[in-house]
Amino acid sequence: MRERVERVPVVVQGRRGRRGRAARLVWGGAEAAVTCGLVLLLLVVHQLWWTNRQAREGAERKVQALEREWGRSDQSDGASPGDNAQPESEEPDPAGRDAGSGESSGRQRPDPQQQPVTAPAPRWDQAYAVLRIPRIGIRVPVAEGVSKSAVLNKGYVGHYPRTAQPGQGGNFALAGHRNTHGEPFRRINRLAGGDEVVVETKKAVYTYVVDKVLAQTSARDSGVIRAVPRSLVKAGHGYSSPGYYITLTTCTPEYTSKYRLIVWGKLRSMRPR
Structure with a gap:
């Protein structure tokens, strides 16, 4: 009588097991990639949309607050920073000469002693003008200093x-973001000669006119914000004589x-508020 031999089935899992582990790794990698993509998308939305919305709303509230404050202020108060204003009919000498220099521009300049006394410089981060x-x-508001967290990132x-x-x-020099955080200087590359740039303070309104544009220079080109603005990097760009200038800078x-x-401009007129 023959003995029955029982055969035990043997399952070979080598190849299938490796395929299963590979599939799980691929699936896990795909999940991680999707998660990273969503996080990056949220960061982009935050930078390009949310920071702009917050900054613009905050900047507009500050402009309105300044205008209310100026409206309530007594006309007999001292001048705000930089308000050594001339009468509207008097134009500043673009060469910065005065009557005592021996060079006359054909206009009588006002007596400095009759000018309003210039108030102390605004405190750090203080918004004190509107551009x-x-x-x-x-x-937008103009604040003292160029701190990112306390000034520029507020719009x-x-x-x-x-x-x-x-x-x-001299040179009234300003900086502003071109992208994110309100991006007030997003489109200053569109400015051209003759465009107006108006600065309002508590006591006066100053109108500058765009004169020159330097499309690109080094971030370390400090000459562009000097009293007589002139690029130290791009030869021939800027000015060679004193005047009443405004400079707008952005990235x-x-x-x-x-x-x-x-963007450079020259002062055309000033009038009391």
């Missing part, structure tokens, strides 16, 4: 310390901070 550029629809335009105040001889190309875009 309007009708050509590109800008109306404000920042005033470079140790440059002139509005209406003063270029868009979404980078490698270079700077510069």
Whole structure:
């Protein structure tokens, strides 16, 4: 009688097991990639949309607050920073000469002793003026300093310390974001000669007119914000004599901070509020 031999089935899992592990790894990698993509998308939305919305709303509230404050202020109060304003009929000498220099421009300059006394410089981060550029629809506060967290990221335009105040001889130099955080200087590359740049303070309104544009220069080109603005990098760009200037600076190309875009203007008129 033959003995029955039982055969035990043997399952070979080598190849199938490797395929299963590979599939799980691929699926896990896909999930991680999708998650990373969503996080990056949210970051982009936050930077390009949410920060702009917050900054613009905050900047507009500050403009309205300044205008209410100026409306309530007594006309007998002292001048705000830089308000050594001349009468509207008097034009500043673009060469910065005065009557005592021996060089007459054909206009009698007002006596400095009859000018309103210039108030102390605004405190750090204080918003004290409003910048309007009708050509590109800008109306934003101007604050002292160019700190990102305290000024620029609020959607404000920042005033470079140790440059002139509005209406003063020299260079009233400003910086602003071109992208994100309100991006007030997003379209200043569209400005051209003759466009108006208006600066309003508590006591006066100053109208500058765009004169020159430097499309690109080094981020370290400090000459563009000097009292007589002139590029130290791009030969022949800027001015050679004293005057009443305004300088707008921002980053270029868009979404980078490698270079700077510069817009220069000259003071055309000033009038009391």
